[in-house]
Amino acid sequence: xxxxxxxxGDFTWGERIQLGKILADAEAPEMTKALNIIExxxxxxxxxxxxxxxxxxxxAEGLAFWxxxxxxxxxxxxxxxxxxxxxxxxxxxxxxxxxxxxxxCYGKCPDEVLEWKxxxxxxxxKVEVESEKFNRRLQKVYEKKQKYASKKR
Numbered sequence: 001x002x003x004x005x006x007x008x009g010d011f012t013w014g015e016r017i018q019l020g021k022i023l024a025d026a027e028a029p030e031m032t033k034a035l036n037i038i039e040x041x042x043x044x045x046x047x048x049x050x051x052x053x054x055x056x057x058x059x060a061e062g063l064a065f066w067x068x069x070x071x072x073x074x075x076x077x078x079x080x081x082x083x084x085x086x087x088x089x090x091x092x093x094x095x096x097x098x099x100x101x102x103x104x105c106y107g108k109c110p111d112e113v114l115e116w117k118x119x120x121x122x123x124x125x126k127v128e129v130e131s132e133k134f135n136r137r138l139q140k141v142y143e144k145k146q147k148y149a150s151k152k153r
Contacts, residue, residue, distance in 0.1 A: 001046050003055055006062025013121040014114035015040055017095055019063060069122065073129050098125060 004010040022036045103110040
């Protein structure tokens with residue numbers, strides 16, 4: 001079994017989603033999580049789990065790195081978006097909204113983008129979020145200038 005450099009981005013978007021679900025399972029014992037993580041990345045053919053403790057720690061450190069990077073993808077939602085039901089929308093579609101968005105941008109099938117290396121997808125999502133933040137700031141500048149211009153008249 002060849003180790004994968006998770007921190008270096010040697011995993012797919014689909015694997016990232018699956019790993020997130022494994023780690024989010026609060027009821028699963030740690031040993032079960034470790035086994036599920038190894039099987040997610042390497043399938044069922046692997047050395048005994050007790051022989052992989054150092055590797056599992058490397059994987060955990062790599063995932064922690066990506067979780068920290070993902071904090072930059074947070075986009076604050078307006079009161080209007082919340083009133084319109086953003087939370088319900090998010091609960092209803094989950095990560096599928098991002099998967100379909102990326103697939104549409106590249107004219108690909110959602111299943112195909114789930115096979116892309118995660119850093120590629122992360123950079124797409126980062127650019128999308130930063131573009132949205134910029135556009136929101138720009139809109140506020142326009143509104144401010146329009147207000148000032150109308151007061152001046």
